[in-house]
Amino acid sequence: MSTSTSARSGTRYRGGRRAQAAVLCCGLLLSAPAVATAATPAAAHAQAQYEERGRGTLVSSEKLYTLATPQAVAAELGAAGFQDDTVRHGVVAYRLVYRTVDAHGRPITASGLFVLPLNSPGRLQAVSFAHGTGSHKDDSPSMQRAKFVSAPVIAHAAAGAAAVAPDYLGMGKGPGLHPWMDIDSETTASLDMLRAARAFAPRTGHALKREVMVTGFSQGASAALGLGRALEAGADRWFRLGALAPVSGAYDFGGIELSALLEGRLEPKSSVLYAAYTLVAFNRLHHIYDSPREVFRAPYDSTVEALFDGAHTGEQLMRGTPGTVDELLTEHGRELLTHPTGPLAKALRATDAVCTDWAPRAPVRLYMSTGDEQAVTENTEHCQAALLRNGVDAPVVDLGEVDYHGSRHLGSNVAATSSIVRWFGGLRQQ
Template sequence: MISAEKLYTLATPEDVVTELAAAGFGGDTARHGVVAYRLVHRTVDVYGRPTTASGLLVLPLASERRLHAVSFAHGTGVHKDDSPSMRRAAFLSAPVVAHAAAGAAGVAPDYLGMGKGPGPHPWMDIGSETTASLDMLRAARAFVPRTGHVLERDVLLTGFSQGASAALGLGRALDAGEDRWFRLGALAPVSGAYDFGGTELPALFGGDVDPKSGAVYAAYTLVAFNRLHPVYDSPHDVFEEAYADGIEELFDGAHTGPQLMGGTPGTVGDLLTDHGRELLEHPRGALADALRTTDAVCTDWVPDAPVRLYMATGDEQAVTANTEQCRSALRRNGVNAPVVDVGAIDHQGSRHAGSNVAATPDIIRWFDTLRGR
């Protein structure tokens, strides 16, 4: 750990309820007030070189000394501030606050290049999401004794959308013994694109994904993966002329969501050249190799802990076939991972976002039973 900054205190459960309501979340699981910190810590970049990252730690007030950590991995953002430690009373931080108010230590990595971390964000890069998440856990363990707490060994993992795959990556690392203290306690990912190359990318062109979302995800995929792998030589090869000159800048971490929405077309067909479409519909070369790594979060390990997969029928962004693919892969490896359909709950017009709002209290109650509450 490099530094810890106290961000805010919600002194009572009622204060927590108000905070969560401002973000569109319910507060019926709140039993404690909380205190929130931003931790900045050392980690490694996608090439294993030293760098730094940040994250949000939220601790319950008037609670037991020994706390289970709940690690929450957040969904996709484009601006550096689209991360848990940078936003209060927001969609990104509310689940962390909710878990802490239920009596756990809420831990949320910002990921590389987000929050206070330098450089661009390597979106959907499971390796760096895993190392940033694990190192944030280690930073939290180093800090909490200053508050009179210690962290238990078993960690409960959850995450939403992009963070669902990140949570599985962290679970795989803990299950493999990559940390000397922490162990995998349970997994509850929400609405993930687990089969990103095999299911999610084809869905961008098949009408199952909201057209605007499809255009944004197609752009982010090509730009982010090209930073790490030789996907295209020039943006003009894959993006139509109206967007090719400015599309990469939209994902530099300094542009906001509204700027991204304004700088991309309404459909993936208007965004991509024939070559760009062919790359995403039929990945090959370095992109195909990278996607095989991204798509392995459910297939190449056997979780030695309880698993539940949360989703919402009619998800307009992460098509639910991803969840079925993950459940089937785990089942082939002998793991029973029940799927919990949280129903049709919209958050700001999105059933995808609504699944996170609906799943959070259910996950808290399940984690409570596992913690013996």
């Protein structure tokens, strides 16, 4: 199903042109923390050498499919429920596996989708797309075709860009578990995927330009902001941020979003899954509870953690969790999310800093959908206000009451894709 004409024509902007104010700057964490073995100068030097020389190194490439004509691309996008109004090229899609670092700074591999336009040789501008939350390793761009997570990547390539989409750590062909909503590792995985794409592109007769257009949806909206922040801080010697277009993010995850979840303002089942994933994923990195029974009620205390192992599907998560947050959480579990303290509070502050601790110099637009049932729109208002305090007047693009399989949240990704493709394309022509 594609977005209706009335929804597209109802798209409206809030905010204005980017303020011509002095750019504020602050210290940024541009890579994951050093591992425990990096305590000596020699070990620290070895780790720095790995990050300089190893990160982004291409491990393998695999051609996945070719859509030889614009008509074939249009059919692919239509099968996923996306519009085809920006298609100008056929495309060829590859899966890249590359070296990066995990959430603790240790060497690991990850995968991603790289899609190129056909009959468009030479230097191309890269577009980095960060996808939304998935539970199974296959819920990632390089593992699916004609699906929700791969369609935006194909759409950008079909408009003439080199489209790059990290699967994230622990997703796709990456080993281990996915560190959900961990901005640092989402940033390193995204940046190193760009580096791998740049290394691979000459094999196809292409080269990537310096400026990168960055976008992402839902979880990927925060990941996109993290990547944009790193690029503007000079995290890579080649790539620079060209423009930034996050969609329907939970930018104040530890405040606005968790409050909405616990107050029943989100769709009930989404609230259950996000509450469970928050506790499980953050505990794996930050040790916020000793035993699942502290935060999850029986019988879920013995089953919920295993559901988020990357091998269970969304349908299995739906069947394996209760219908309400009150059935899932103990009093302590609810209190932990209501008033985070200690390691969880610290981790959430890092997650929520994507809009507050920097001032993008590149153009920014924030996309959202009225009545979003998963990421309440106050998140976008919060992000816009935070950027404005730092001197950046980022317009909000209200996509209206869009729908995708009964979800306005998912609908925002569909509606935003064509809009962002056109905006990025216009900027490329300037």
